[in-house]
Amino acid sequence: MDAHAHSVDDIKKSVKTYMMVFGALMVLTIITVGVSYVHLPVVAAVTVALIVATIKGSLVAMFFMHLLHERKVIYWVLMLTVVFFIFMMFVPLLTNSNKIPGTTPGTMW
Amino acid sequence: MEIPYTVDVRPDTGLSNGKFGVWLFLASEVMLFAALFSSYILLRVGSVEWPHGYEELSVPMAFFNTVVLITSSVTMVMAWASLKMNDFGKFRLYLGLTILLSFVFLIVKYFEYSHHLHAGEGPWHNTYYAIYFTITGLHGLHIIGGIVVNAYLWGPGAKMWQTAKERFTNRIEIAGLYWHFVDLVWIFLFPVLYLL
Numbered sequence: 001m002d003a004h005a006h007s008v009d010d011i012k013k014s015v016k017t018y019m020m021v022f023g024a025l026m027v028l029t030i031i032t033v034g035v036s037y038v039h040l041p042v043v044a045a046v047t048v049a050l051i052v053a054t055i056k057g058s059l060v061a062m063f064f065m066h067l068l069h070e071r072k073v074i075y076w077v078l079m080l081t082v083v084f085f086i087f088m089m090f091v092p093l094l095t096n097s098n099k100i101p102g103t104t105p106g107t108m109w
Numbered sequence: 110m111e112i113p114y115t116v117d118v119r120p121d122t123g124l125s126n127g128k129f130g131v132w133l134f135l136a137s138e139v140m141l142f143a144a145l146f147s148s149y150i151l152l153r154v155g156s157v158e159w160p161h162g163y164e165e166l167s168v169p170m171a172f173f174n175t176v177v178l179i180t181s182s183v184t185m186v187m188a189w190a191s192l193k194m195n196d197f198g199k200f201r202l203y204l205g206l207t208i209l210l211s212f213v214f215l216i217v218k219y220f221e222y223s224h225h226l227h228a229g230e231g232p233w234h235n236t237y238y239a240i241y242f243t244i245t246g247l248h249g250l251h252i253i254g255g256i257v258v259n260a261y262l263w264g265p266g267a268k269m270w271q272t273a274k275e276r277f278t279n280r281i282e283i284a285g286l287y288w289h290f291v292d293l294v295w296i297f298l299f300p301v302l303y304l305l
Contacts, residue, residue: 019183036305045304045305064183064185064292065286065290071124072123073129074129084140088143088144088147092147
């Protein structure tokens with residue numbers, strides 16, 4: 001909840017939220033492990049694992065790190081970071097169309 | 110000389126300097142781990158064969174560690190909430206639990222590492238183990254860093270509560286931001302390295 005909240009009542013409400021988020025994180029962790037035992041095709045497994053991890057990460061950031069009610073300047077800093085992060089994640093994938101001698105790119109999935 | 114904006118917010122950012130500073134630090138940390146995740150993708154896409162994490166590593170141990178780290182995030186935020194509710198005793202309890210859980214995480218990691226090293230599966234074994242040890246090793250160093258800071262704030266650093274309550278509460282919030290980030294990184298590491 002709001003990091004800027006000061007009243008004891010506000011904090012008590014926040015504590016209830018923290019417990020609900022804790023429960024949600026535990027359930028999502030069990031789902032992540034459960035899905036891995038199904039042995040989905042790699043593309044589906046990667047998609048499901050990353051979606052669940054993103055939901056869990058968002059819960060931690062929004063509630064435990066109080067990002068839900070944060071100042072604009074932090075949102076700007078994080079947006080810039082996300083842009084660079086996505087860029088870095090996609091750059092290596094370009095190599096998939098760039099044949100490496102002795103390997104068969106694109107077949108690992 | 111008094112350090113400015115430790116409690117009061119700066120008019121231009123709307124934040125205390127410490128909080129803004131730690132968010133900038135975390136942004137740089139995101140890029141540090143992004144470089145390693147990017148390397149992982151590059152190595153995996155470029156390889157002929159890549160083992161399934163669940164066939165190489167212990168999923169139950171990593172699952173247990175995930176539960177431990179998520180629980181430590183809850184105890185960390187509860188330590189901050191306790192100070193906000195003026196309950197120093199509970200703060201000590203929750204931060205103490207956070208430190209204890211951090212050690213549990215490292216002990217489990219020690220058993221994982223030693224099992225692989227005894228089996229000859231060190232970072233030199235193959236590319237998969239090289240990136241596994243590099244990323245989890247860096248994450249482990251972050252856990253150790255968090256323990257050092259949290260132990261200081263639990264012990265000698267807690268004296269500040271007697272003289273500057275709000276400033277100390279801000280310190281715990283900032284330490285918490287770092288700790289939640291370490292948890293957040295593990296939330297992505299767990300499926301990427303162990304389950305896929």
